[in-house]
Each structure stands twice: as structure tokens, then as C-alpha cells.
Amino acid sequence: MIKGIIFDFGFTLFHFINPSVERYYECYKNGLEKSIEILKEKQIWNENLSPESFFEEFIKRRQNFFKESIKTKTEFPTSMIFKSVLESLGEEKIVSNLEHIDENTYDKLAELYHSCEEDEWKPFEKTRQTLETLTEMKLKLALISNHPNHKTIKNMLKRHDLAKFFNPIMTSAKHGKRKPDPSIFFYTIEKMGLKNQNNSIIMCGDEYADIIGAQRANIQSILLERKYKFPFEKEINVENLRKISIISEILDYIY
Ligand SMILES: [Mg+2]
Structure with missing residues (x-):
């Protein structure tokens, strides 16, 4: 049974308007x-x-x-x-x-x-609704972002009234290590008050660091496939990688 979900921030819950x-x-x-x-x-x-x-x-x-x-x-x-x-x-x-x-x-x-x-990062159309549904299902939600300034991530979540859904809100700036280092996952899972047992935690993100980090921390993962590639992006070679194309599709994986 799924007990908790960890989300990435950029291009998973929020998107940058016209990225270049x-x-x-x-x-x-x-x-x-x-x-x-x-x-x-x-x-x-x-x-x-x-x-x-x-x-x-x-x-x-x-x-x-x-x-x-x-x-x-x-x-x-x-x-x-x-x-x-x-x-x-x-x-x-x-x-x-x-x-x-x-x-x-x-x-x-x-x-x-x-x-x-x-000003540039905005939640995806389905972000709020998805977080509300998951919260109603009594799932614990957390966020891990590789970002060099903790306050910026908090400000953006607060601005869109989404901070309340996550405990903890974790950033590499606050923790010291970046995804895919497993320590940031272990620390977050502990703060969520969960134990990583019986495949009960899912990491959802759009990048190599999210999926490989989840693998190293021994939790499940779901890739949110972006519509465009970033330059120098690392290939994700994971067998049976589960993919979604919009955030609300994560609900299909909750059991
Ligand atoms: Mg991302």
C-alpha cells in the first residue's frame, strides 16, 4: 500500500514559462x-x-x-x-x-x-487538484528540489498556496546534498514519519536525478515525461520505468 509520495518541483509540479x-x-x-x-x-x-x-x-x-x-x-x-x-x-x-x-x-x-x-515558475493546470486528491486519500506528501536557495522554493509554493500540502519541503540548499544522492531521500522519508518498507513510497520527477536517486534510496519511482529535452540530459536506463505525461496520472498508481 502506498503511504507517501515525494515530488520534485521543476517540470514536475511547476513549469517555467518559455524556458530557454x-x-x-x-x-x-x-x-x-x-x-x-x-x-x-x-x-x-x-x-x-x-x-x-x-x-x-x-x-x-x-x-x-x-x-x-x-x-x-x-x-x-x-x-x-x-x-x-x-x-x-x-x-x-x-x-x-x-x-x-x-x-x-x-x-x-x-x-x-x-x-x-x-515570477516565471507556475504550477501545472492539474497540480493543485492532484495534491488535493492525494491529501484526501491520506497520503503523506513531501517535496525534494535540487535548488541552491531554500527560500525561493518556499516562496513559490506559498505564492500559489501549495506549501500546505508538503511536509517536509526539502531542498539541496537546506540539506547540503543534491539528488541523486540517496541521503536527501533518507532524510526526507524520516521527516515524513515513514519507514521505507513494502514499496510504500513513490518518488515522482522529470529527471535522471529523481529516478536514479529513488533507485539508490530503494523507493519506487515514476517519471513525468517532459515535452522537450534539456541540453546534456542524462539517459535514464531503468528497466520497467513507469512514465506519465501529466501529473494527475499519478493517481492511477495509487493502491
Ligand atoms: Mg525537475
Whole structure:
């Protein structure tokens, strides 16, 4: 008997309007522009520093951390990337007064960086209804997202009044490891108050990390097949992989 379902966030419950590399880039650039305002308020920003060179430095460092996170499955939160960029600019005396900035400010910078994303991700048409039905069936629901800023995922769920369906809401930023590392699954299952017995838990997601992570954690999985592929996407070689094309079809697998 199924007792719990863990959902992925992006392209499983929510979709990004018109996804493209350019759109993502533009989105983050807007976020960085907003974060510069805070740095100016706190007298950290130096007028000799151009926003473009700050973007470049930030994006370069983010890419390096991202490569590392793919290799090691460790998440490097966006707040930490801000810290790392600003500290190295501080050492070179390109920014100053870094003592004006505390952990809360780094969190705020990260939230602003991802803020444009919050406008772009929307729940699929059937998301709410599916979650309501599963909740009425007394199933425990949780969410695991590979995202470098926990607050962004929470904000998006709250904005659409969907946070109430999940306990816990887990992100790689909060946990420290990314899917497919099984530890994030084990931790989430424990927080759900469930034991992984008798195939009673299903992971539903759209990516390799979701399905392979579920396999490593020894729980069931269902792939939500996206209508388009991402660049460099890993092939999922799992026998008898169960697939759905819209989220509400998961109800066919509840027994
Ligand atoms: Mg996804």
C-alpha cells in the first residue's frame, strides 16, 4: 500500500514559462541588478566596479561551483556564492566594508538573485487538484528540489498556496546534498514519519536525478515525461520505468 509520495518541483509540479538559456540568463541578470542595490545601500559597492564585471565574476564562480556540485552531489547555496565573490573582490580592494554584511544579508542577496524566477515558475493546470486528491486519500506528501536557495522554493509554493500540502519541503540548499544522492531521500522519508518498507513510497520527477536517486534510496519511482529535452540530459536506463505525461496520472498508481 502506498503511504507517501515525494515530488520534485521543476517540470514536475511547476513549469517555467518559455524556458530557454537566454531567458534564464536574463532572469538571473535582473536578480543580480537588484542585489547590487543592497550592496550600494550598505556602502560595499564601489562606483569603479561595473555591474557587467560583477555579473561576469558571479556567473563564472557559479559555474565552477555548479560543476563541483555535479561531481560531488554537494550543493553550494547561492548565499555562499555571494560570500565567496564578495570576499575575493574585498581582498582585491574592489569592494569595501564587508563587515556591514551578515548572514541574513547574504540570504537576502540570494533571494533577490532568484526573485525573477519566482515570477516565471507556475504550477501545472492539474497540480493543485492532484495534491488535493492525494491529501484526501491520506497520503503523506513531501517535496525534494535540487535548488541552491531554500527560500525561493518556499516562496513559490506559498505564492500559489501549495506549501500546505508538503511536509517536509526539502531542498539541496537546506540539506547540503543534491539528488541523486540517496541521503536527501533518507532524510526526507524520516521527516515524513515513514519507514521505507513494502514499496510504500513513490518518488515522482522529470529527471535522471529523481529516478536514479529513488533507485539508490530503494523507493519506487515514476517519471513525468517532459515535452522537450534539456541540453546534456542524462539517459535514464531503468528497466520497467513507469512514465506519465501529466501529473494527475499519478493517481492511477495509487493502491
Ligand atoms: Mg525537475
